[in-house]
Amino acid sequence: MEKFDVVVIGGGPGGYPAAIRAAQLGVSVGLIEREALGGTCLNWGCIPTKALISSSSLYHHASHGADLGVKTGPISFDYSAMIRRKDEVVSRLKGGVAQLLKANGVKVFEGAASFAGRGKIEVRGKDNAVTSIEAGRVIIATGSTSVMPGFLPVSDRVVESKNFLALTKLPAKMIVLGGGVIGCELACMAAQLGVKVTIVEMLEDILMVLDKDVRQTVRNSMEKELGIEIITGAPLEKISADAKKVQGSVSSKTLEADLLLVSIGRKPVTDGLALEKAGLSVNERGFIETDKFCRTKVATIYAIGDVTAGSTQLAHAATAQGVAAAENACGRSAKAGAVVPACIFTAPEVGSAGLTEQEAKKQNRNVKVGKYMFASLGKAMAAGETTGFVKWVTDAETDQLLGAQAVGAHATELISEAIVAISAELTAEEIGRTIHCHPTFSEAWMEAAHAVHGQCIHAAPKRK
Amino acid sequence: MAQAVVMPKFGQATEESTIMKWHKKEGDIIKKGDVMFEIETDKAVLEVESFFDGTLLKIIVGEGETVPVSVTVAFIGEKGEAVPDVVKTAPVSAPAVRQEARQAAPVKAAGGAPAAPASVSVAAAVPSAPEVPGRFFISPRAKALAKKCVIDPLKIKGTGGNGRVVERDVVAYLESKGYSNMKISPSAKSLAAKEGIDILTVRGKGVSGRIMVQDVRNAMAERPKTLSKMRQVIAQRLTQSFTTTPHFYVSVSADMTDLFAYRQELKAKGQVYTVTDFILEAVIMMLEEIPVLNSVSDGRTIRWHSSVDLGMAVALDDGLVVPVIKNATELNMMELHDMAKSLATRAKEGKLLPDEMTGSTFTVSNMGMLDVENFNAIINPGEAGILAVASTVQKVVVIEGQMKIRSMMTMTLSTDHRIVDGATGAAFVNGIKNKLEDIELWKSLT
Numbered sequence: 001m002e003k004f005d006v007v008v009i010g011g012g013p014g015g016y017p018a019a020i021r022a023a024q025l026g027v028s029v030g031l032i033e034r035e036a037l038g039g040t041c042l043n044w045g046c047i048p049t050k051a052l053i054s055s056s057s058l059y060h061h062a063s064h065g066a067d068l069g070v071k072t073g074p075i076s077f078d079y080s081a082m083i084r085r086k087d088e089v090v091s092r093l094k095g096g097v098a099q100l101l102k103a104n105g106v107k108v109f110e111g112a113a114s115f116a117g118r119g120k121i122e123v124r125g126k127d128n129a130v131t132s133i134e135a136g137r138v139i140i141a142t143g144s145t146s147v148m149p150g151f152l153p154v155s156d157r158v159v160e161s162k163n164f165l166a167l168t169k170l171p172a173k174m175i176v177l178g179g180g181v182i183g184c185e186l187a188c189m190a191a192q193l194g195v196k197v198t199i200v201e202m203l204e205d206i207l208m209v210l211d212k213d214v215r216q217t218v219r220n221s222m223e224k225e226l227g228i229e230i231i232t233g234a235p236l237e238k239i240s241a242d243a244k245k246v247q248g249s250v251s252s253k254t255l256e257a258d259l260l261l262v263s264i265g266r267k268p269v270t271d272g273l274a275l276e277k278a279g280l281s282v283n284e285r286g287f288i289e290t291d292k293f294c295r296t297k298v299a300t301i302y303a304i305g306d307v308t309a310g311s312t313q314l315a316h317a318a319t320a321q322g323v324a325a326a327e328n329a330c331g332r333s334a335k336a337g338a339v340v341p342a343c344i345f346t347a348p349e350v351g352s353a354g355l356t357e358q359e360a361k362k363q364n365r366n367v368k369v370g371k372y373m374f375a376s377l378g379k380a381m382a383a384g385e386t387t388g389f390v391k392w393v394t395d396a397e398t399d400q401l402l403g404a405q406a407v408g409a410h411a412t413e414l415i416s417e418a419i420v421a422i423s424a425e426l427t428a429e430e431i432g433r434t435i436h437c438h439p440t441f442s443e444a445w446m447e448a449a450h451a452v453h454g455q456c457i458h459a460a461p462k463r464k
Numbered sequence: 465m466a467q468a469v470v471m472p473k474f475g476q477a478t479e480e481s482t483i484m485k486w487h488k489k490e491g492d493i494i495k496k497g498d499v500m501f502e503i504e505t506d507k508a509v510l511e512v513e514s515f516f517d518g519t520l521l522k523i524i525v526g527e528g529e530t531v532p533v534s535v536t537v538a539f540i541g542e543k544g545e546a547v548p549d550v551v552k553t554a555p556v557s558a559p560a561v562r563q564e565a566r567q568a569a570p571v572k573a574a575g576g577a578p579a580a581p582a583s584v585s586v587a588a589a590v591p592s593a594p595e596v597p598g599r600f601f602i603s604p605r606a607k608a609l610a611k612k613c614v615i616d617p618l619k620i621k622g623t624g625g626n627g628r629v630v631e632r633d634v635v636a637y638l639e640s641k642g643y644s645n646m647k648i649s650p651s652a653k654s655l656a657a658k659e660g661i662d663i664l665t666v667r668g669k670g671v672s673g674r675i676m677v678q679d680v681r682n683a684m685a686e687r688p689k690t691l692s693k694m695r696q697v698i699a700q701r702l703t704q705s706f707t708t709t710p711h712f713y714v715s716v717s718a719d720m721t722d723l724f725a726y727r728q729e730l731k732a733k734g735q736v737y738t739v740t741d742f743i744l745e746a747v748i749m750m751l752e753e754i755p756v757l758n759s760v761s762d763g764r765t766i767r768w769h770s771s772v773d774l775g776m777a778v779a780l781d782d783g784l785v786v787p788v789i790k791n792a793t794e795l796n797m798m799e800l801h802d803m804a805k806s807l808a809t810r811a812k813e814g815k816l817l818p819d820e821m822t823g824s825t826f827t828v829s830n831m832g833m834l835d836v837e838n839f840n841a842i843i844n845p846g847e848a849g850i851l852a853v854a855s856t857v858q859k860v861v862v863i864e865g866q867m868k869i870r871s872m873m874t875m876t877l878s879t880d881h882r883i884v885d886g887a888t889g890a891a892f893v894n895g896i897k898n899k900l901e902d903i904e905l906w907k908s909l910t
Binding site for chain 1: 652
């Protein structure tokens with residue numbers, strides 16, 4: 001029986017970095033992947049959606065070039081070519097992961113893992129052949145999958161994100177069930193390519209994780225610029241599908257479309273793992289409980305990413321946990337970073353880090369907020385991208401930067417400055433005194449930091 | 465004419481109380497029976513009602529202030545009426561208030577004294593900084609530097625005249641502590657400065673030992689906090705008792721098997737008694753037989769109590785109280801049961817009257833429900849003993865050469881060796897044991 005010091009189950013954005021980090025620390029590492037290296041992120045999530053969004057957003061900008069004095073002839077697109085390009089990007093990255101694992105001496109097993117004991121794992125390959133391996137430490141990184149409730153009709157016209165990304169032809173009309181991150185991103189992408197999109201969200205608004213001012217900016221653009229219909233505060237009922245269309249009703253209004261995209265959440269993947277044979281169990285919601293060191297209740301078994309309770313369902317969070325878990329499995333003591341940022345690739349984009357204003361207030365903290373609008377920013381005007389703003393959420397007593405959100409052009413890149421500042425526990429005063437390049441979008445952070453103290457240079461003082 | 469509202473006296477032993485909350489403000493119309501304010505005595509939190517109708521003219525004792533009983537805390541009268549000058553007799557309250565202030569100062573210093581003491585007098589009031597003989601002198605530049613670095617200047621040895629701490633002393637001190645190598649997040653520093661935490665006392669747990677906000681919060685959480693009034697009273701009384709009364713302990717195990725069976729029998733008949741009821745009754749009978757256990761001594765005199773006022777310890781979420789069964793010898797079993805139940809229920813609800821919590825002559829502490837094999841209790845001041853009752857556990861016991869499984873309960877008497885000797889203590893606990901094991905006795909009593 002082959003023996004490894006560390007065995008990682010799952011080769012997604014949590015699992016493969018865990019395997020590489022463990023290998024760097026000089027132990028023998030095996031990695032088991034039942035579907036595709038890179039996991040959801042690389043194959044059916046972060047990367048492919050961004051490849052498509054790059055295409056759709058370029059098309060959208062090209063169609064609106066006249067604003068900046070660029071004249072184009074009639075513009076068209078080839079969705080199947082976009083899909084081909086997306087697939088190429090995915091396959092190149094997947095090859096890269098395989099190479100990295102090989103270069104680090106990680107042995108990859110293709111197949112489904114199943115515990116046969118605390119340190120014993122059976123891998124069932126595609127040919128049904130079973131290989132048994134022994135593991136000193138195990139890191140479970142099996143991720144999550146889309147929730148598809150039983151009341152939905154089974155049809156080609158009812159898809160979740162993974163199947164949606166495999167379509168080579170866009171529908172003319174699409175209903176998106178669920179106004180979370182995945183639903184909104186794909187809705188924007190499709191709308192930019194001319195699909196008539198309706199989002200139905202049961203909660204009072206879309207993107208509820210964000211502060212109200214931020215999500216209103218996004219919603220406004222989605223509705224006015226992209227023509228997306230957004231229905232909130234009501235469930236989609238009486239859903240049916242036939243060969244020609246899908247149907248549903250919201251508050252007695254009937255919706256009809258060619259496709260229903262279901263994006264109402266994700267659930268942990270533990271099927272077939274036989275966790276009980278390792279002495280492990282899942283909680284009532286199906287997640288594996290872990291502590292801040294990624295330890296499960298079995299001393300030699302760790303779990304990271306979407307499969308764990310309290311997960312943020314973000315690839316980068318899984319990666320950070322994967323690295324920490326690998327170090328802990330190798331006898332070090334590591335915690336993943338405490339500040340987990342998030343990016344949303346809607347149009348406009350959103351970046352968020354630390355506490356939102358609503359979260360900070362819920363904690364009864366005395367907060368001060370500083371905000372700076374892109375509409376007042378020289379570079380934003382020059383670029384013709386004046387929608388959006390950045391905001392700091394600070395502690396009124398210590399001036400500590402507790403959180404930040406950015407919405408608008410480049411927001412997903414802009415947020416990185418805020419992540420560093422929040423992680424390092426800088427104060428608003430320090431960001432305000434840090435010289436930022438002119439003219440850039442980043443200047444907005446400096447101005448917003450001044451705004452915390454009511455000392456903006458490029459904004460009129462607030463009337464008292 | 466304006467009426468003085470005075471701090472009421474709840475219970476014989478209460479000498480001072482703290483106003484926790486005013487329910488009315490100056491100018492409010494008051495009706496007789498309105499709740500005016502809440503006070504915390506050494507025993508409980510109580511609401512105080514008005515005896516008068518009128519307007520609340522002036523509040524003299526504010527929230528958080530402690531004053532002796534009978535001191536004027538407010539005036540009620542006609543709207544616009546002048547308040548008597550007696551107002552300023554309030555200094556009676558000053559000793560108590562000042563005492564609180566004195567307690568507060570070292571509390572702050574111990575957890576890392578204020579980074580920049582507001583004045584020299586604060587420093588002088590801090591007894592826990594032994595390097596500071598009497599007064600503390602510091603130069604303005606030294607003070608500013610210490611403040612900037614968020615450190616406690618009281619810990620610095622001064623080399624200037626009069627032992628004054630000057631800038632070079634602070635610089636040398638910082639160097640000796642390796643301050644320049646310390647990593648501190650800006651927000652952590654800002655928080656420490658605001659909270660008066662000496663940054664040198666904070667253990668950094670960030671990357672490579674960087675002091676983060678959470679580390680300062682940990683240091684803040686470690687600062688001493690004033691105990692609740694109840695805990696302070698517990699601390700004071702038990703310390704006094706344990707350090708001035710020579711305790712000794714005698715334990716016996718009672719076989720409760722038959723009594724438990726008999727209790728079930730009674731229960732089946734609709735007569736419900738707790739195990740505690742039987743123990744209390746047995747103790748009451750023994751206190752009558754051996755009255756020295758129902759007395760109190762100060763080491764020179766002994767005072768005999770003419771009645772058995774039995775205290776029973778009741779655990780609360782944040783402390784314990786000892787309600788008292790007065791004239792316990794005069795109660796029959798059913799009355800005893802009702803009284804014990806009523807007191808325990810009201811104790812847990814915080815509804816005991818002050819006099820129901822004072823004046824016990826002997827105490828029983830039953831931890832039977834807490835799964836303990838035995839424990840020693842501390843005698844309540846003013847008493848000669850306390851009986852600690854542990855859980856009843858199944859044990860193998862040898863009876864007439866045979867091994868039997870019996871329900872055994874260990875009781876430990878703590879008693880004052882100045883007036884009670886071993887033989888008396890042994891007789892007392894064995895008396896209780898014999899009574900508990902004597903089913904015929906209980907048959908006659910129930």
